[in-house]
Amino acid sequence: MKRFLIAAAAIALVISAVSCKQCVDCKYEYVYLSDTITVSYPEECGTSSEIKDFKEIKGSEAKLKGAELVCEDSE
Numbered sequence: 566m567k568r569f570l571i572a573a574a575a576i577a578l579v580i581s582a583v584s585c586k587q588c589v590d591c592k593y594e595y596v597y598l599s600d601t602i603t604v605s606y607p608e609e610c611g612t613s614s615e616i617k618d619f620k621e622i623k624g625s626e627a628k629l630k631g632a633e634l635v636c637e638d639s640e
Contacts, residue, residue, distance in 0.1 A: 587616050591636040593627040608639055 588610040594603045604627075609619045624634040 585612070586610055587613060588639045589616055589620070589636045590639050591620065591623055591634055593623075593630070593632040593634045595627075595630040595632040597630075 588608050590606070590608050592603060592605040594601055596602070606623060609616065611619070620634065620636055627634040
């Protein structure tokens with residue numbers, strides 16, 4: 566019975582760690598007609614997989630303009 570409880574606790578810990586909410590603030594800068602344009606996105610919160618998807622999508626948009634997306638974790 567102890568082994569079952571330990572295994573159940575370990576599984577619950579892994580699931581809770583994976584599904585924790587995270588928040589990020591992302592932005593990028595690019596030059597257009599000698600002006601520096603900054604594109605900032607509102608804080609995005611979600612699970613780690615949702616944040617990863619968000620960063621991939623917004624990173625692709627930034628690359629189209631020759632820029633690199635910069636994201637910081639927020640609380």
